[in-house]
Amino acid sequence: MESKQKLLVIIGPTAVGKTKLSIELAKKYNGEIISGDSMQIYREMDIGTAKIKIEEMEGVPHHLIDIKDPDESFSVAEFQQLVRAKINEIALKGKLPIIVGGTGLYIQSVIYDYHFSEATADDTFRIELEARAKVIGNEALHKELTRLDPVSAAQIHPNNVRRVIRALEIFHCTGKMMSEYQKEQEPDLLYQTALIGLTMEREKLYERINLRVKLMMDEGLLDEVRRLYDRGLRDCQSIQAIGYKEVYEFFEGKVSLEDAVENLKQNSRRYAKRQLTWFRNKMDVQWFDMADVPNLSKKITEISQYVEGKLQVKSNTY
Structure with a gap:
């Protein structure tokens, strides 16, 4: 080896x-x-x-x-x-x-x-979230993440919109919290x-x-x-x-x-x-x-x- x-x-x-x-x-x-x-x-x-x-x-x-x-x-x-x-x-x-x-x-x-795999990527969904963030604001988007994935939300600052969106995207694509998805990769x-x-x-x-x-x-x-x-x-x-x-x-x-x-x-x-x-x-x-x-x-x-x-x-x- x-x-x-x-x-x-x-x-x-x-x-x-x-x-x-x-x-x-x-x-x-x-x-x-x-x-x-x-x-x-x-x-x-x-x-x-x-x-x-x-x-x-x-x-x-x-x-x-x-x-x-x-x-x-x-x-x-x-x-x-x-x-x-x-x-x-x-x-x-x-x-x-x-x-x-x-x-x-x-x-x-x-x-x-x-691996930042294709299984957790949805360009259309991500673009929609980016547009929504501009309308409803960072805090509101972060609250959505808190509802779906409280573990990730606790670790991501509301102003770090890119990571908030990424965590929402992973949940959207896999139905799993980002922390769960990462754990499964071992x-x-x-x-x-x-x-x-x-x-x-x-x-x-x-x-x-x-x-x-x-x-x-x-x-x-x-x-x-x-x-x-x-x-x-x-x-x-x-x-x-x-x-x-x-x-x-x-x-x-x-x-x-x-x-x-x-x-x-x-x-x-x-x-x-x-x-x-x-x-x-x-x-x-x-x-x-x-x-x-x-x-x-x-x-x-x-x-x-x-x-x-x-x-x-x-x-x-x-």
Whole structure:
């Protein structure tokens, strides 16, 4: 039997410390990093998505960052295709592919053998739903999904209309909830995967999130969002991202700047909670607590031992 390609995956909630750890492990194992974040694909959206800066990369190649304009859409299926191709490309260079991110569904679609099959597609029905969403609104469409598929509805934000429609489409085509349909597929891991999850005590994580939001404002998040707003970008997938929709509400005069910042902090905390719930329920993760680390090197040693055992790799020997 042909051996599977080795793959390191680092997941965890926003602000937990994935970026710094990923750089250290990439340097240690001669790796290249693939972004597993559904919003860092967008150009001109740097501060609000906490996109890694060039100087922070320390020479480690990064992929799937800045590949779309903010007015373009992006699907899970497209992400799956691009990332699997990138994994092969990196492996052919004799390097270790490392996926880093917090968008659980996207990463899950890559590492497990899920098929976005024709059995769950109905273009006419999907177009009808897209038209209906514009008439009745996102919340009303989400309520329809809650009635038919409460499990999926609980995991999908009402403003993520594409995913709401996708879940309704699967139910329409199969008569099953999206979660049921996925369970029946019993997907296998496509790669020899070391799946690392970073976590920390909730209050500590929330403190870090609040601090990150303050730093984003200091770095010029307001100006970044203003440029998108002034270009007339409104009903785009990208603008539904946390950090953008809250500031948009300020520009539209719906809330004060102070309230917009508080909403951003609150939505980021809620998102982190949803991320942790998703990872724990959907993926077989080896968790590492990042809160009680006096210095990162001790934690890197612990994580490295797990990676080397799981992937049979050695430090800097490729």
